[in-house]
Amino acid sequence: MNSESPRAGAVARPDGAAGGLSAAGAMPDQAVSVKGLTKTYKAAGKAPAKLALSSVDLDIPRGSLFGLLGPNGAGKSTLINILAGLVNKTAGSATVWGYDIDKEARQARAAIGVVPQELNVDPFFTPRELLELQAGLYGVPPAERISDQILAAMGLADKAEAYARTLSGGMRRRLMVxxxxxxxxxxxxxxxxxxxxxxxxxxxxxxxxxxxxRAGTTVLLTTHYLEEAEELCDRIAIINHGKVIACDRTESLLARLDNKALTLIFDRDLPDIPPALAPFSPEQTAARRLLFRYHASDSPVPQILDAVCGAGLSVIDMSTEETDLEDIFLQLTRGAHDGDTHDGNSGTAA
Structure with missing residues (x-):
């Protein structure tokens, strides 16, 4: 740990202190650290007990933009709610900004802000009033509140006095942040x-x-949009059936599959796949189009093109596709369903 101020938010307080946090506290290497976290929801009525999280280990480095992916019911919301102090864990431990969520609950809750999916803003309050009210709930002294600075950072300065009900959906989303x-x-x-x-x-x-x-806030993003995680996140964990089945830097996850696809479009219809191309097992996706799937490490493209020339065919267009996060997500979640968790349950991102 470093002996720097823990304040790493995007909007700095004038005195550098944190709401509920000591300005003299140490800055942890891991913004969030989870060890053996387990949550079992007790049986209720006819509903049986449900294991939502199973011995999850996860480290989220300070300053990262971390993606948490998983299908519905994978355990994402349970994990977030435990970190936020909204749900009690069954076993294991967790820290937020170095504070134990059980032993130092007040400090841990002060170190985390949660933006829920639901747009739960009071329509009869203005953005400034809503922020002032929220700051009061967190015990931020009036002299230390920076509501206008936050609104400006979110592009809402000109709507500070407008009733929330008059804001567009996008503005309400930013107001939630x-x-x-x-x-x-x-x-x-x-x-x-x-x-x-x-x-x-x-x-x-x-x-x-x-x-x-960029301003220093560690961001934990849950999303169903794989494109979003691939675009934004420098580290990604995939959770399924209450277990972390993969956790790594985004580029490292993408490198796990070296699958590529080559599409060739010819100048005439192909009634059948030419015998010279059959060894490469192409798929005919249209009358003039063949799709070749291969491992990048094998580099068969020159051989494919030589075979095309040998068959007397003329290519008018060609394209290649790289592995994307969706391929990895589907492979890993399918493997976990079959009992193969790949990384076990380790969630440390290198």
Whole structure:
């Protein structure tokens, strides 16, 4: 640990202190650290007991933009709610900004801000009033509140006195982020922040998230959009059936599969796959189009093109596709369902 100030939010308090945190505290290497975290929901009525998290280990480095991916019911929300102090764990331990969520609950909660998926803003309050109210709930003294600075950072300065009911959906999303930042937590959790929004709004929110992270805030992002995680996150964990089945830097995850695809479009229809190309097992996806799947490490493209020339065919267009996060997600979640968890349950991102 370093002996620096723990304040690492995107909007700095004038005195450098943190709401509920000591300005003289040490800055941890891991913004969030989870060890053996388990949560079992007790049976209720006819519903049986449910194991939501099973001995999860996960480290989220300070300053990272960390993606948490998983299908519905994988355990993402349970993990977030435990970190935020909304759900009690069954076993294991967790720290937020170095504070134990059980032994130092007040400090741990002060170190995290959570932006839920739901747009739960009071329509009869203005953005400034909502931020002032939220700051009061966190015990931030009036002299230390920076509501206007936060609104400006979220692009809402000109709407500070407008009733929340008059704001667009995109503005309300940004207002939710602003509410989570009133106590300037060094860790910000965004739960499905762009679910159900259009492309333009998604891009705006991405820009806001990047700016927060560049300013020093550690961001934990849960999302169903694989493109979003691939675009934003420097580290990603994949959770399924309550277990972390992969956790690594984004580029390292992508490198796990070296699958590539080569598409060739010819100048005439192909009634059948030419015998010279059969050894490469192409798929005919259209009358004039063949798809070749291969491992990049094998580099068979020159041989394929030689075979095309040998067959007397003329190529008018060609393209290649790299492995993307969706391929990895589907492979890993399918493997976990079959009992193969790849990385076991280790969640330390290198």
């Amino acid at each position: 602003a509410k989570a930042m009133v106590h300037q937590p060094p860790v910000l959790v965004l739960d499905e922040p762009t679910a159900g929004v259009d492309i333009e709004l998604r891009q705006q929110l991405w820009a806001n998230v990047r700016e927060l992270n």
